[in-house]
Amino acid sequence: MKKWLAAGVMVLVLAGTLFLPGCARKDSAVKITLNEVAHSIFYAPQYVAIEEGYFAEEGLDLELVNGYGADKTMTAVLSGEADIGFMGAEASVYAYLEGAEDPVINFAQLTQRAGNFLVSREPMEDFQWEDLKGQEILGGRKGVVHILM
Secondary structure (H helix, E strand, O other): OHHHHHHHHHHHHHHHHHHHHHHOOOOOOEEEEEEEOOOOHHHHHHHHHHHOOHHHHOOEEEEEEEOOOHHHHHHHHHHOOOOEEEOOHHHHHHHHHOOOOOOOOOOOOOOOOOOOOOOOOOOOOOOOHHHHOOOEEEEEEOOEEEEEO
């Protein structure tokens, strides 16, 4: 009987040391720096979550930084200034091709839209994509296409 009692106590002690620490309240939040390429309406749900304290409720101390461009955001991630960077995948490709020793991992379709807009100087009634044929295309930078109409 003593052997069974000792074995039962050992199981309870082992279970307590393995599982109960996960139930304890965390007194310190995990610090995360998020560098986004630009403030955008596409990130509106994130801004609401920050303002409503949803990250803090989950034990995350989120610092939001505006990177003012994918190159600066990528630099912040590669240098360790930021833990997460919101930017297009082209910045990761460029960094990889330049020989980054520890390439970043991309997560696609964060916003479900690319954030690109087609703008015309003049109103175009009943616009069709075929209307762009023969128009001059200007590149703002590698990976980005602007259409001059």
